[in-house]
Amino acid sequence: MRVKLRRLKMPAGQTTIQRERRKLPHNRARAVKSAAVWYAKNREKGRAYKAVAYAVRTYNLTRGCCEKCRTDENVCGFHTDFAQPLKVTWRCRRCHGAAQRADRLAHATALAIPINARRMNEQDNDQ
Numbered sequence: 001m002r003v004k005l006r007r008l009k010m011p012a013g014q015t016t017i018q019r020e021r022r023k024l025p026h027n028r029a030r031a032v033k034s035a036a037v038w039y040a041k042n043r044e045k046g047r048a049y050k051a052v053a054y055a056v057r058t059y060n061l062t063r064g065c066c067e068k069c070r071t072d073e074n075v076c077g078f079h080t081d082f083a084q085p086l087k088v089t090w091r092c093r094r095c096h097g098a099a100q101r102a103d104r105l106a107h108a109t110a111l112a113i114p115i116n117a118r119r120m121n122e123q124d125n126d127q
């Protein structure tokens, strides 16, 4: 959100400058290194993403429109299980993000100790 605000405040053409900076050799090298680190940490996800990209490229999988909002812009495969890499539902960038945030929230709330209970324990210890 903060990044988005900063981008809105930028004069027109600033994003073009950033795009050009990304192509500079040292920034490109940094991006390649960063991607390699990510793939090393997230092997299963990485394999699933690459499998979908390859299947789409070789016409074995057809990119559909977003299953939530029916747009056909910025559509990508949404995995519910990375062990089944080609089993995807198609979501636009916005709906994909919303679905991931909902999943993360559900996971976090399932794991988390209620904040109020934790505070009450801290108060008990102080007294």
Ligand SMILES: [Zn+2]
Pocket: 066, 067, 068, 069, 070, 071, 091, 092, 093, 094, 095, 096
């Ligand atoms: Zn959508």
